[in-house]
Amino acid sequence: xxxxxxxxxxxxxxxxxxxxxxxxxxxxxxxxxxxxxxxxxxxxxxxxxxxxxxxxxxxxxxxxxxxxxxxxxxxxxxxxxxxxxxxxxxxxxxxxxxxxxxxxxxxxxxxxxxxxxxxxxxxxxxxxxxxxxxxxxxxxxxxxxxxxxxxxxxxxxxxxxxxxxxxxxxxxxxxxxxxxxxxxxxxxxxxxxxxxxxxxxxxxxxxxxxxxxxxxxxxxxxxxxxxxxxxxxxxxxxxxxxxxxxxxxxxxxxxxxxxxxxxxxxxxxxxxxxxxxxxxxxxxxxxxxxxxxxxxxxxxxxxxxxxxxxxxxxxxxxxxxxxxxxx
Amino acid sequence: xxxxxxxxxxxxxxxxxxxxxxxxxxxxxxxxxxxxxxxxxxxxxxxxxxxxxxxxxxxxxxxxxxxxxxxxxxxxxxxxxxxxxxxxxxxxxxxxxxxxxxxxxxxxxxxxxxxxxxxxxxxxxxxxxxxxxxxxxxxxxxxxxxxxxxxxxxxxxxxxxxxxxxxxxxxxxxxxxxxxxxxxxxxxxxxxxxxxxxxxxxxxxxxxxxxxxxxxxxxxxxxxxxxxxxxxxxxxxxxxxxxxxxxxxxxxxxxxxxxxxxxxxxxxxxxxxxxxxxxxxxxxxxxxxxxxxxxxxxxxxxxxxxxxxxxxxxxxxxxxxxxxxxx
Numbered sequence: 001x002x003x004x005x006x007x008x009x010x011x012x013x014x015x016x017x018x019x020x021x022x023x024x025x026x027x028x029x030x031x032x033x034x035x036x037x038x039x040x041x042x043x044x045x046x047x048x049x050x051x052x053x054x055x056x057x058x059x060x061x062x063x064x065x066x067x068x069x070x071x072x073x074x075x076x077x078x079x080x081x082x083x084x085x086x087x088x089x090x091x092x093x094x095x096x097x098x099x100x101x102x103x104x105x106x107x108x109x110x111x112x113x114x115x116x117x118x119x120x121x122x123x124x125x126x127x128x129x130x131x132x133x134x135x136x137x138x139x140x141x142x143x144x145x146x147x148x149x150x151x152x153x154x155x156x157x158x159x160x161x162x163x164x165x166x167x168x169x170x171x172x173x174x175x176x177x178x179x180x181x182x183x184x185x186x187x188x189x190x191x192x193x194x195x196x197x198x199x200x201x202x203x204x205x206x207x208x209x210x211x212x213x214x215x216x217x218x219x220x221x222x223x224x225x226x227x228x229x230x231x232x233x234x235x236x237x238x239x240x241x242x243x244x245x246x247x248x249x250x251x252x253x254x255x256x257x258x259x260x261x262x263x264x265x266x267x268x269x270x271x272x273x274x275x276x277x278x279x280x281x282x283x284x285x286x287x288x289x290x291x292x293x294x295x296x297x298x299x300x301x302x303x304x305x306x307x308x309x310x311x312x313x314x315x316x317x318x319x320x321x322x323x324x325x326x327x
Numbered sequence: 328x329x330x331x332x333x334x335x336x337x338x339x340x341x342x343x344x345x346x347x348x349x350x351x352x353x354x355x356x357x358x359x360x361x362x363x364x365x366x367x368x369x370x371x372x373x374x375x376x377x378x379x380x381x382x383x384x385x386x387x388x389x390x391x392x393x394x395x396x397x398x399x400x401x402x403x404x405x406x407x408x409x410x411x412x413x414x415x416x417x418x419x420x421x422x423x424x425x426x427x428x429x430x431x432x433x434x435x436x437x438x439x440x441x442x443x444x445x446x447x448x449x450x451x452x453x454x455x456x457x458x459x460x461x462x463x464x465x466x467x468x469x470x471x472x473x474x475x476x477x478x479x480x481x482x483x484x485x486x487x488x489x490x491x492x493x494x495x496x497x498x499x500x501x502x503x504x505x506x507x508x509x510x511x512x513x514x515x516x517x518x519x520x521x522x523x524x525x526x527x528x529x530x531x532x533x534x535x536x537x538x539x540x541x542x543x544x545x546x547x548x549x550x551x552x553x554x555x556x557x558x559x560x561x562x563x564x565x566x567x568x569x570x571x572x573x574x575x576x577x578x579x580x581x582x583x584x585x586x587x588x589x590x591x592x593x594x595x596x597x598x599x600x601x602x603x604x605x606x607x608x609x610x611x612x613x614x615x616x617x618x619x620x621x622x623x624x625x626x627x628x629x630x631x632x633x634x635x636x637x638x639x640x641x642x643x644x645x646x647x648x649x650x651x652x653x654x
Contacts, residue, residue, distance in 0.1 A: 028419075028459070059417040059444035062390070062424070090386040090417075092355075092622060097389070115624045117386035117443065119479055122599060125624035132355075132623055152446055154481060155624075272449060295419060296459055297442045297452035297482075 012143065012174060012199060013108035014217045015239070016232045017084060018042045018224035019053030021279055022061070022069075024293040030061065030069050034290065036076045038225075038282075043082060045228035046236075049073075050111050052086035054152055054179075055222040055275050060295040063094045067101050080106040084220075088113030088147060092129055096136045099144075109143035111177060111220070116153040123161050130165055134172045142172045149179035149203065156180070159192050166198065177220045179203025183210060190214045205231045206263060209256040212238035222274055223263050226281050226320055231259060265312045272299050280306055281313060285320040339470065339501060339526060340435035341544045342566070343559045344411060345369045345551035346380030348606055349388070349396075351620040357388065357396050361617065363403045365552075365609075370409060372555035373563075376400075377438050379413035381479055381506075382549040382602050387622040390421045394428050407433040411547075415440030415474060419456055423463045426471075436470035438504060438547070443480040450488050457492055461499045469499045476506035476530065483507070486519050493525065504547045506530025510537060517541045532558045533590060536583040539565035550590050552605050553612070553647055558586060592639045599626050604636055611637055612647040 020039060023031040039049055051073065052058035052066050061069075070085055087098035087110040095112065102110050112133070114126055134142065146165075148157040157176060165173045175198055178186045186207060189200050191214075199217035202208060208219045208231065218239075224231050234255040241248065271277040276294050280301045283291035292300045301309060313319075347366060350358040366376055378400065379385035379393050388396075397412055414425035414437040422439065429437050439460070441453055461469065473492075475484040484503060492500045502525055505513045513534060517527050518541075526544035529535060535546045535558065545566075551558050561582040568575065598604040603621050607628045610618035619627045628636060640646075 054444075060419065060442065062416075062418050062420040065418075065420060089389075091389050091392075092387065093389040093392060115387065117381075117479065118600075118624060119481075121624040122626055125599075125626045128626065129623035152444065154446075272452075273445070296456035297445060297448040299449055299452045299455065 012217075013048050013082070013084060014199065015048060016046065016205075016218055016224050016228060016235050017048035017050045017201065017220040018228060019050045019055040019086075019220055019222055021225050021275065021282070022056045022058075023279075023291055024295060025290070026293075028293065028295055030065055031290065032069065032072045034288070035069060036073060036078070039073055039078055040076075042225070042228055043078070046232040047224050047228040048108065049078070049083045050086065050220045051083060053111060053220070054149060055225070055278070056086065057275065057295050057298065058086045060298070063089065063098055066098060070102065070105060074105050081108050083107045084109045084111050084145060086111045086113065086147070088115070090115045090117040092132050092136075095133050099133060099142070100137050100139070103137060103139045103142050106141070109145050109174060111145045111147050113147045113149070113153055114155045114157060116155045119154055121155060123158060123164075126155070126161055127164050131168065134169045140171065143174040144172055145174060145199070145201070146176040147179070148176055151179070151181065159188055162189065162193060162198070166193065166196070173198070175199030175201065175217060177201045177203050183207055186211065186216070187214060190216060204263070205234070205259050208234055208259070209238055209252055213243060222278060223266055225278050226266075226285070227259070227262050227318075230255070230262070234259060261316055262318055265309070265316060265318070268308075268312070270308065271301055271305055276300050277309055280309055282320070284310055284313070339544075340375050340409065340411060341526065342375060343373065343532075343545055343551050343555060343562050344375035344377045344528065344547040345555060346377040346382040346413075346547055346549055348552050348602065348609070349383045349385075350606075350618055351622060352617070353620075355620065355622055357392055358617065359396065359399045361615070362396060363400060363405070366400060366405055367403075369552070369555055370405070373559040374551050374555040375435065376405070376410045377413065377547045378410060380438060380547070381476060382552070382605070383413065384602065384622050384625065385413045387625070390416065390425055393425060397429065397432060401432050408435050410434045411436045411438050411472060413438045413440065413474070415442070417442045417444040419459050419463075422460055426460060426469070427464050427466070430464060430466045430469050433468070436472050436501060438472045438474050440474045440476070440480055441482045441484060443482045446481055448482060450485060450491075453482070453488055454491050458495065461496045467498065470501040471499055472501060472526070472528070473503040474506070475503055475512075478506070478508065486515055489516065489520060489525070493520065493523065500525070502526030502528065502544060504528045504530050510534055513538065513543070514541060517543060531590070532561070532586050535561055535586070536565050536579055540570060549601055549605060550593055553593075553608050554586070554589050554645075557582070557589070561586060588643055589645055592636070592643060592645070595635075595639070597635065598628055598632055603627050607633055607636055608640065609647070611640070
């Protein structure tokens with residue numbers, strides 16, 4: 001494909017970005033203060049903030065709730081240039097509203113699901129949808145990261161769609177998150193678009209080293225909510241010298257293997273969801289039982305599952321760095 | 328299962344209900360006046376109005392847009408007791424807001440999708456979701472029709488879920504729409520719950536006669552937007568005497584066969600969607616090209632597909648009854 005006039009990737013957000021889990025009060029309302037504290041801690045661990053992602057239960061919140069939370073983060077002094085809010089809804093009107101709101105706040109970018117209600121929609125239909133969003137937002141600061149997560153959204157992002165969008169909107173379409181869990185799929189996007197400055201983030205740190213070795217931009221991964229420092233260490237070291245050999249390479253591989261061990265604890269199929277397991281882990285590590293709450297249709301871990309999680313974390317010697325209280 | 332204290336089905340909406348397609352302006356905004364006119368015409372054809380269903384592109388509209396449209400219908404004098412607005416969103420907060428709004432308007436009921444973003448959620452999670460809705464709306468007038476449409480929502484409604492909900496909320500859970508396209512599934516729900524006053528609507532008029540013969544409540548079907556009178560005729564005649572034999576039965580079968588012929592034209596896989604085909608048919612029959620518009624990610628019919636549709640409608644001798652203008 002032809003070279004496009006994309007803004008320099010050096011000015012864009014890269015590295016490890018946490019799809020920030022959202023704490024709820026006993027009434028299941030977003031718990032603003034706890035959310036702000038968690039975001040501040042993630043930033044202190046060198047993580048960017050993909051607030052309102054799948055792991056944030058964003059689609060279990062209204063558009064209004066999401067905008068109020070983003071306003072609260074900015075009001076609390078969180079740097080918008082470290083944020084990539086999720087803004088993709090089923091309706092183009094809500095997606096435009098959320099996206100324009102994030103752009104006005106000066107966010108680094110937005111992570112955008114395709115409209116996911118109708119299935120088997122055409123590439124042309126998705127192209128028109130994203131085109132409408134770009135044109136209606138109408139802001140040169142807009143940076144869209146397309147969100148490919150077929151196991152959940154079912155509707156996905158294809159290379160052909162990216163090619164068309166990049167050609168039409170070279171400055172607005174800046175990258176993607178690939179949560180297909182299929183490295184071959186990620187590699188297809190990297191091979192086709194990475195040298196043109198299209199930033200590919202993997203949706204799991206299991207693929208972080210592979211991604212960095214293949215010109216990827218980093219990872220936007222759920223487990224960054226609990227294991228950010230170790231994931232960032234591998235990112236930083238592999239970003240500096242992605243194509244190393246010998247001892248350095250072996251050390252990177254060891255780091256990757258350790259990340260995978262930690263991730264496996266949370267991916268345990270005995271838990272109702274990774275989201276619930278992550279929240280329960282924070283509840284345990286910070287001794288804040290409030291963190292365990294999820295909005296339906298998700299359910300929290302049972303007492304027995306919680307015991308299993310605690311035992312598994314202990315077995316691998318996992319501990320979360322202390323959170324610095326900001327009250 | 329035990330008999331439950333359900334309000335008499337005789338006071339509930341039954342029969343043929345159209346999931347009303349939504350016209351858009353050139354800017355893709357909901358076209359209020361054209362929408363009102365279409366709703367008035369459907370009422371004149373003995374159809375109830377399931378505004379904001381799958382065929383209405385409801386999930387391609389914001390919660391605010393849906394509430395404004397419902398307000399406009401009521402302001403135009405449309406009888407709320409003939410309406411069953413779709414109110415199920417991914418977020419419990421938006422579902423509660425839309426549902427409370429419809430109940431306050433005195434609507435006959437609401438058609439409620441399960442939260443459809445997360446897949447493989449537990450029955451317990453869905454039970455909690457619907458429980459939250461019932462409790463938060465907190466209105467004895469609430470009548471929920473659960474919406475089972477697995478080909479689109481992927482997340483579905485199971486008999487076990489209905490059993491639990493009926494037991495907990497016998498007056499609020501009043502029925503369902505089954506758009507599985509699987510008669511055996513519909514029959515399972517009818518056998519389990521129909522005699523307890525749980526109203527089962529089939530999502531396609533192809534199953535209308537079968538449904539009426541098995542204690543069903545009618546149909547909520549897309550094609551009621553274009554073929555309401557004929558569908559209502561079969562409903563009315565089979566509702567009076569569902570278990571007929573001989574000549575009467577043969578006539579009902581003939582009516583059913585004719586409905587299927589009409590439906591097949593719109594289900595043609597050469598069209599991008601049945602929604603787009605229905606809208607195009609109205610555009611043709613009323614000579615109102617504006618009706619052809621859809622919101623992305625859906626796409627309208629191409630010129631060639633439009634020609635094919637017109638030819639197919641002509642071939643089966645299909646015509647829409649004239650719409651009575653109310654200006």
